[in-house]
Amino acid sequence: MITFSRSQLVGMEFLDEETVRFHGTQEDHIYAMEVAMDVRIADGRILAIQGWMKRYTTPVCPRAVDRLQDAVGISLRDPSWMPLVMREIGRKGCEHFAEIICECGRCLDQARMSRDLAAALKADPSADLAGLAKQWTASHPERPGATLTVTAV
Secondary structure, eight states: OOOOOOEEEEEEEEEETTEEEEEEEEEOSSOEEEEEEEEETTTOBEEEEEEEEEEOSSTTGGGHHHHGGGGTTOBTTSTTHHHHHIIIIIITTOHHHHHHHHHHHTTHHHHHHHHHHHHHHHHOTTSOHHHHHHHHHHTOTTSTTOOOOOOOO
């Protein structure tokens, strides 16, 4: 029996009020890669990016690390950002790195919401978090078709 398993994980931290750092990993039984990507929250612009290949198949693979710099300046708010990343990073460098960048980019709205909810709770610690989250998603329609949803915990 042939089996295959791939894990992707995205974490984030706020560097300051305007910048979030995404840290994404992708691992399977052949490949293991990581990306750290600083993004300006207001416009989704990628400010800096680093990548590491921990496990790869050919001596050509590590050359793709340098291609990551082509992502700097891309805005995750641009409607065509994903195809651009897949073309510039995936085809010209490494598809796995491009997939990690896309997964990190999909988390921008969650990062924005987390930042805004933390500020609201700091201002009023007794505020209803679920209500604030629902209000936030209703007032941020900039991502048509986005799958960001809020459920009560």
